[in-house]
Amino acid sequence: MITADTYYPAVSGLARFVRQLSEGLSRRGHEVHLVVPSWVGEPVTTMTEGVTVHGVRSYRLLPGRPVLRLSGRGAARSAVAALLNQLSPELVHINGQHLIGRAALAAAEAAGVPVLATNHFMPENVVDEFPMPRFMRRRFVRWLWSDTGRALLRCTAVTAPTATAAQMLAARAGIPDATAISCGIDMSRFPAPNSVRRSGRSVLYVGRLDREKRLGDLLRAIAMAPGLELDLIGAGRDDKTLKRLVGRLGIADRVRFRGRVSEVELLRAYAEAGVFCMPGVAELQSLATLEALAAGLPVIAADAAALPHLVRAGITGWLYPPGDVSELARRLAETAGDEPRRAAMGRAARDLASRHALAATLDGYEHIYQMIAGTAVTSVALRQQFGITRSS
Numbered sequence: 001m002i003t004a005d006t007y008y009p010a011v012s013g014l015a016r017f018v019r020q021l022s023e024g025l026s027r028r029g030h031e032v033h034l035v036v037p038s039w040v041g042e043p044v045t046t047m048t049e050g051v052t053v054h055g056v057r058s059y060r061l062l063p064g065r066p067v068l069r070l071s072g073r074g075a076a077r078s079a080v081a082a083l084l085n086q087l088s089p090e091l092v093h094i095n096g097q098h099l100i101g102r103a104a105l106a107a108a109e110a111a112g113v114p115v116l117a118t119n120h121f122m123p124e125n126v127v128d129e130f131p132m133p134r135f136m137r138r139r140f141v142r143w144l145w146s147d148t149g150r151a152l153l154r155c156t157a158v159t160a161p162t163a164t165a166a167q168m169l170a171a172r173a174g175i176p177d178a179t180a181i182s183c184g185i186d187m188s189r190f191p192a193p194n195s196v197r198r199s200g201r202s203v204l205y206v207g208r209l210d211r212e213k214r215l216g217d218l219l220r221a222i223a224m225a226p227g228l229e230l231d232l233i234g235a236g237r238d239d240k241t242l243k244r245l246v247g248r249l250g251i252a253d254r255v256r257f258r259g260r261v262s263e264v265e266l267l268r269a270y271a272e273a274g275v276f277c278m279p280g281v282a283e284l285q286s287l288a289t290l291e292a293l294a295a296g297l298p299v300i301a302a303d304a305a306a307l308p309h310l311v312r313a314g315i316t317g318w319l320y321p322p323g324d325v326s327e328l329a330r331r332l333a334e335t336a337g338d339e340p341r342r343a344a345m346g347r348a349a350r351d352l353a354s355r356h357a358l359a360a361t362l363d364g365y366e367h368i369y370q371m372i373a374g375t376a377v378t379s380v381a382l383r384q385q386f387g388i389t390r391s392s
Helices: 013-027 073-087 100-111 134-152 163-173 215-223 239-249 263-272 287-294 325-336 339-354 358-372 380-386
Strands: 002-004 033-037 044-048 051-056 092-095 115-118 157-160 202-206 229-233 255-259 275-278 299-302 317-320
Touching (some): 002 013, 002 100, 013 033, 013 051, 013 092, 013 287, 013 358, 033 073, 073 100, 115 358, 157 163, 157 358, 202 325, 215 229, 215 325, 239 255, 287 299, 325 339
Parallel strands (some): 002 092, 033 051, 092 115, 275 299
Antiparallel strands (some): 044 051
C-alpha cells in the first residue's frame, strides 16, 4: 500500500513520483494499492496501469484550484483503516506524514505492518502562506520539523530524495538514518537532442507559481537581459502577482504564462527551449530540474537546498547566489548566447540525468521493501535513542 496526500490531476513533483513508482512496481509484478485523495470528491476506486487507486473522500482546498484536493482526518482514518484490514498489505509506504499518511501510519502500527516513509516535506515551502510575524514563522518552521520527526520516528525506515534532504532530516527533525534514493526519471520520455537547441534565447521554467519558487527574481533577471524570452509552465497562488510584475517591468512581450499543459506540450517545451531556470530555494530534489537535464538543457539554478546535486557549475549549468538578480541575468544571457557551450552542457546534463534512471530508483525501493517486510513497525533502536514511545 502506497499513500500520498497529493495526487493527479494535481501537478507536483510528489504526484509524479508516486505515480511512476507505483506503476513501475506494478510492471515488475507487485500488487500495488495506491491511497490518495479522491479526484472527484466522493470515494472512488479505479485501475490505472496495473495499479489499484483508491480515492478517499476529499474536498477542494482553495477556490479556483479544483484539482488541489485534500482528505479530512476523519475520512482518511476510517478509509485507510478499512483498506488495510481488507488488503492485509506486506508493508505500507507513506509519502507525506499528514492526513492520509498519518492515518496509514496509525493503522499500520495497530496491525503490526511495517511502514516506510519517504519525506517530500520542507516546512519552508509552506510557511510564507501564513500571515504571521517573522519570529513566529521561525517558530512555526521549527515546530513543523519537530512534528515531522515525531511521525517519522515511528516508521520502520525513512528515505529522502537526496543526501541533502536526508541531512536536513537529521539536523532539523532528529531522523539520523534516512536513506537517500532519487525520485528517478524515465529517460525514454526524453529523446536525445540532435544538436544545438532550436532557440538559444528561450528560457523555460516548469513548476508551481508560488512564492517559495522566487519567480520574481527570474522575471527581474529577464528584464535585465534584453533579447531573452521566458516560458512559464505551471499554475499557483502567485499567478496574478507575477503577471502584474511582468507589466510593471515592461516585459509582457517576452514572457508567456502557459499554465498547465499536456504531456506532449511539456515535452515539446523542453525540446525547444535553450536554457532552463530553477530559482526556488526550497527544493529537496526538483523533478522539473531533473527533467530539464534529461532533455539536454543546461540549467541555471539557485545555489540552495538540493539543487547543487543536479547542477554542476560550468558542466551542466550554473549556480547563482539566491536573490542575486544581476548574477542570474548574467548567467542566463551568457549561457543563451554561447551555442557550443550550451550543446556541451546539454550532453553533460543528459549524462547526469541518466544516473537517476527510474530503474535504479525501483531497485532501491524493492531492496528496502524486502529488508523491512515482516519487521516490527517501530524502530526499537530509534525509540530507545530518542525516548519515543509508540503512543507518542
